[in-house]
Amino acid sequence: MPSGPESRLRELLAQLPTATKAVEDRALAAALAALPPAGARRRRPLRTAFLVAAGVVLLLAVSAGALAAAGALHVSLGGSERSARQPAPIVPRLIVPRGARGIAAVVDGRLWFTSRSGLRIEGLPVESAALSPHALYVAAGIGDSLVVMAPNGTRAWSHPAGGRVVGIAWAPSGLRIAYVVQTTSGGVQLRTIEGDGDHDRVLDAAVRPVPPSWRADALAVAYVGAGGHPVVYDFGRRAHHVVAGDRLGETTRITFAPQGRALAIGSAGRLWISGVGRVPARGGDFSPDSIAGLAWIGDEIAVGLNGPSKRAAVQLVGLAKNGATVRGKRLDVSGEITALDARGGRVVLALRRHGLPTRLVASTAPDRPARTVLLDVGAGSTVGELAVR
Amino acid sequence: MVENHGDAVLIRAACGGDHDAAAALFRRHWQPAWRVAYGMTGRRALADDIAADAFERAFAALNRFDRRRPFAPWLHRIVVNRALDLLRAERRLVGGEPGPEPAAGLELDGGDLELLEAVRSLPLQRRAVIILRYGVGMAPTEIARVLDVPIGTVNSRLARALEQLRGDYEVSDAERT
Numbered sequence: 001m002p003s004g005p006e007s008r009l010r011e012l013l014a015q016l017p018t019a020t021k022a023v024e025d026r027a028l029a030a031a032l033a034a035l036p037p038a039g040a041r042r043r044r045p046l047r048t049a050f051l052v053a054a055g056v057v058l059l060l061a062v063s064a065g066a067l068a069a070a071g072a073l074h075v076s077l078g079g080s081e082r083s084a085r086q087p088a089p090i091v092p093r094l095i096v097p098r099g100a101r102g103i104a105a106v107v108d109g110r111l112w113f114t115s116r117s118g119l120r121i122e123g124l125p126v127e128s129a130a131l132s133p134h135a136l137y138v139a140a141g142i143g144d145s146l147v148v149m150a151p152n153g154t155r156a157w158s159h160p161a162g163g164r165v166v167g168i169a170w171a172p173s174g175l176r177i178a179y180v181v182q183t184t185s186g187g188v189q190l191r192t193i194e195g196d197g198d199h200d201r202v203l204d205a206a207v208r209p210v211p212p213s214w215r216a217d218a219l220a221v222a223y224v225g226a227g228g229h230p231v232v233y234d235f236g237r238r239a240h241h242v243v244a245g246d247r248l249g250e251t252t253r254i255t256f257a258p259q260g261r262a263l264a265i266g267s268a269g270r271l272w273i274s275g276v277g278r279v280p281a282r283g284g285d286f287s288p289d290s291i292a293g294l295a296w297i298g299d300e301i302a303v304g305l306n307g308p309s310k311r312a313a314v315q316l317v318g319l320a321k322n323g324a325t326v327r328g329k330r331l332d333v334s335g336e337i338t339a340l341d342a343r344g345g346r347v348v349l350a351l352r353r354h355g356l357p358t359r360l361v362a363s364t365a366p367d368r369p370a371r372t373v374l375l376d377v378g379a380g381s382t383v384g385e386l387a388v389r
Numbered sequence: 390m391v392e393n394h395g396d397a398v399l400i401r402a403a404c405g406g407d408h409d410a411a412a413a414l415f416r417r418h419w420q421p422a423w424r425v426a427y428g429m430t431g432r433r434a435l436a437d438d439i440a441a442d443a444f445e446r447a448f449a450a451l452n453r454f455d456r457r458r459p460f461a462p463w464l465h466r467i468v469v470n471r472a473l474d475l476l477r478a479e480r481r482l483v484g485g486e487p488g489p490e491p492a493a494g495l496e497l498d499g500g501d502l503e504l505l506e507a508v509r510s511l512p513l514q515r516r517a518v519i520i521l522r523y524g525v526g527m528a529p530t531e532i533a534r535v536l537d538v539p540i541g542t543v544n545s546r547l548a549r550a551l552e553q554l555r556g557d558y559e560v561s562d563a564e565r566t
Contacts (some may be wrong), residue, residue: 012504013520020422026441028416032411035403035404036450036452141493142438155445155446158442160475
C-alpha cells in the first residue's frame, strides 16, 4: 500500500453494508425476549415474602378447617358444576400431554415448545424442529442454520447449514441428528451431524424435502430419495437401500417403529410397512382419504386421514405376523388433521377447524376420542410439524 | 428521552424491565456489532445470525454485566468469539471458508476491491484486529480486552496484518501494471 494504509482501511471499512431493517427488527425482538426477568437479582427478599404469605395462608386454612368442622363455614374444592358445563376454554399455552416429557409444534412457521424440565418457547420463527429423545433439547432450522437449544433456553450450538433446514430427526441414542437442507443453490441434501454440533456430513446429495426417521437402534436412517422412493441408509454397512421401489408412488412420510425394524411409509392415500417378517413390504389403501400423519403407538400405527368431504379420522392399523396390515378401530374427529404424533399410549392431533381456533388435542388412550386440549391458536392456522417425546 | 442516557443507565433500566431502555441500548450498538460480524465473515446471512445471537446472549446475561465497564467491548467480544467459532467450525466441516459474497451496493474501484479481498483472506485472528481497529475504531487496549490477549499480541497482530495487506496490495498492483 503506497500511502496511508490505516486511513485507507478506515475509509474502505466505513463503506461496508449495513444490516437490513427487517433483520434488525427481528434481532431486537429476540434480544428483548432474552432479557432476564425484572428483579431477578432480588430473589431472597421475594422468597422471604413468599414464605411469610404461605404461612399466613396456612394459618387461615387451618382456621377455616376448624370452622368448617364446627359447621360454621362451608368449604369446597375444585370448580363448580356450572363452570364444568361451560364450553372448553381457549388454551393459549402449550401443555405437555400425560405420559410425555415434552411437545413441540410448528404453527405457521413458528415454534411452540414446552417440556417438563421447564423450557418453554412460544412463537420462535423456524423452518422445522425436532426434539431430543428425552425432550431436553430442541433442534430447529432457523434461517440458514441448524440450532440446538439447551434446557435452560440458551443456544447449545448453532451450525451454518448452507440453506433452509426443512426436516430434522434426532437419533434415539441422542448422539446424532439427521436433517434435510434446501441449499441456496437449489438442491436438497440429507446430512447428519453429531449431537454436539460436530462432524457434519452429507449422506445423500439429492433427496426430497421430507423429514427423515431413525431406526430404534440408531444404526439406520430412512428418508425419501430424489425419485420419491423411501430409502434406508445403513450406517453399519454404509449402504443405501431403496424400499418398495415403484409400487408405492410418491412417498410423503416415513417413520420407523420405536422398537424393531418396521418402517411405516405413507404416500397420498396408501400405507406400506417394510421390515416386518420376511415379506418385503405390505400395505393398505385408504383412498379417497388422504394420509395426513403417521405415528407408531406400541405395535400399531395411528394413521391420520382426511376425507374428501371434510371428514377426518384416526385409523388404527395393526400388523399381522406376516407383515400384512390389519385395520383396527377408526375414530372420527371434527376438523382437518394437519399433523399427528403419539407417545405414552396417547395420540396427539393437530386439528384445523372451520371458523374455530386450530387445536392440539390428545387422546386418553389409543382407541378413545381425543379430549385433552393442549393448545389453541388462531383460526385457520396450520400446524405443520408435531413432535411428542 | 432514553436515547440520551449513557449505556450504564440504560442497562440498569433494562434489568429493571424497561424495554424502551433495552431497545435504545440495542439500537445504539446494533449496526457496529453487525459490521464487525460482516467484516469477519463477508456474508450477510452469517452476519445476521451472529449479531442477533450476540445480542441475545448479551441481553440474557445483562443482570450479571458489571456496569462500571463499557458495554461495547463486551458485546464485540461476544460477536468476535461467535464469528471465530462459526468460521472455524465451517473450516473444519468444509475444509475451508466459503468465498465471501459480492459486496452488493459498494462502489469500489479495482484497488479498493482488492484491498477488501486481501482483508477477507487474512487469518482469522489478524482479520479480527483489523476489523476492530479500522472498522469499529477501537484502540489497541480495547481490542486486547475484547480478544482477551495482551496488548503486545494485539500490536504484533496488527503489524503483521498490515504487513501482509501491504504485500498483497503491492503484488496485485504490480500485476495490474
